[in-house]
Amino acid sequence: MGGNTDSGKLGVSLPDGMTSFQGSGRALNADGYYGPTAASPAVNRGPFPTSQHSEPSGRLRHFSRYRRTAGTQKKTRVRLNSGLHSTAIYLKVAPVNEAAFVEFYKTGAGAKVVRARMQADPDTMGWSLRKAAYAGDPAPQANFLIVAAGKGAPKDPDPAKRDELYRTASGMNYAQYMAKVRTMSEQVGQTMSHIHHRTDNYASMEGDAVVVTRLKIAEGKSINDLSDFERDFRFPLAAATVKEGGSRGWSFGHMAFPGTALRYDATEAVVYKDLASAMGNRQGAAPAAFAKAFPTKDYVRYVNDRRALSHVVRTDVYRVVVAHRPSH
Numbered sequence: 001m002g003g004n005t006d007s008g009k010l011g012v013s014l015p016d017g018m019t020s021f022q023g024s025g026r027a028l029n030a031d032g033y034y035g036p037t038a039a040s041p042a043v044n045r046g047p048f049p050t051s052q053h054s055e056p057s058g059r060l061r062h063f064s065r066y067r068r069t070a071g072t073q074k075k076t077r078v079r080l081n082s083g084l085h086s087t088a089i090y091l092k093v094a095p096v097n098e099a100a101f102v103e104f105y106k107t108g109a110g111a112k113v114v115r116a117r118m119q120a121d122p123d124t125m126g127w128s129l130r131k132a133a134y135a136g137d138p139a140p141q142a143n144f145l146i147v148a149a150g151k152g153a154p155k156d157p158d159p160a161k162r163d164e165l166y167r168t169a170s171g172m173n174y175a176q177y178m179a180k181v182r183t184m185s186e187q188v189g190q191t192m193s194h195i196h197h198r199t200d201n202y203a204s205m206e207g208d209a210v211v212v213t214r215l216k217i218a219e220g221k222s223i224n225d226l227s228d229f230e231r232d233f234r235f236p237l238a239a240a241t242v243k244e245g246g247s248r249g250w251s252f253g254h255m256a257f258p259g260t261a262l263r264y265d266a267t268e269a270v271v272y273k274d275l276a277s278a279m280g281n282r283q284g285a286a287p288a289a290f291a292k293a294f295p296t297k298d299y300v301r302y303v304n305d306r307r308a309l310s311h312v313v314r315t316d317v318y319r320v321v322v323a324h325r326p327s328h
Contacts, residue, residue: 018092020232083151091144092186097185106321115270126323192256198251207273229305
């Protein structure tokens with residue numbers, strides 16, 4: 001599920017209120033969506049060679065890009081699931097506007113637009129509005145977060161079709177809709193994540209608590225190293241926790257955009273049924289749970305290997321106040 005709560009503009013604002021990631025080839029609407037589009041380019045599907053944890057179907061899209069290792073000319077191929085992405089929009093909402101803002105997306109024009117966009121885009125997997133809880137001191141600018149998850153390659157929106165969809169759903173064209181949104185909130189950040197691994201049927205519901213841990217990869221290590229560790233150790237432990245009812249879902253992904261502009265490289269997100277459950281499970285993989293999942297492995301070595309791969313930059317907790325799921 002990915003994103004950040006750091007303040008500052010993390011994109012280039014466009015005249016119509018959209019934001020475009022440099023190099024993404026795709027513009028993100030205020031509700032975290034990209035369609036409707038004039039054309040949807042074909043995307044090659046194929047099995048991911050080392051993991052099948054990211055989609056319930058067990059199939060991943062094979063994609064790679066290269067990063068130069070610091071101080072060398074060596075290229076590192078980044079293995080990831082290009083068929084599953086998560087976008088996050090960070091919003092600052094004044095206390096006087098919070099109730100109206102939530103209602104806008106729960107039952108008002110915002111909800112109607114979100115549902116219409118889901119109906120129009122079969123690759124949509126979920127949408128949620130989250131409110132920051134225990135934001136720390138000092139607290140980040142953003143106190144609300146919109147997260148939209150979907151499958152498929154980014155596609156440029158068709159302005160005419162977008163206006164038609166917004167007008168049909170809400171009675172407003174896109175510009176009028178955005179003007180309404182801006183009376184209640186200010187966008188202060190935006191990210192896109194590629195999801196490498198996640199537990200089956202990962203989703204969030206109204207009332208859930210989502211704990212997002214932001215990780216910085218250690219010097220000399222790569223996203224591949226961390227992704228393999230997450231797949232081999234963190235995923236089985238998370239899946240066991242879900243099976244036993246300790247959490248509702250887990251995912252791991254890396255920041256695709258804006259990438260190096262952030263103080264972290266990757267995120268783990270865990271969904272709990274409420275804040276009490278999140279507090280009760282914050283101890284992580286205790287030795288007994290690790291021994292049950294990996295009876296032949298050494299717990300101390302697991303802890304040391306994890307620390308050698310990355311360190312925690314910060315941990316954020318969000319309460320899901322609105323959640324929409326597609327009907328398809």
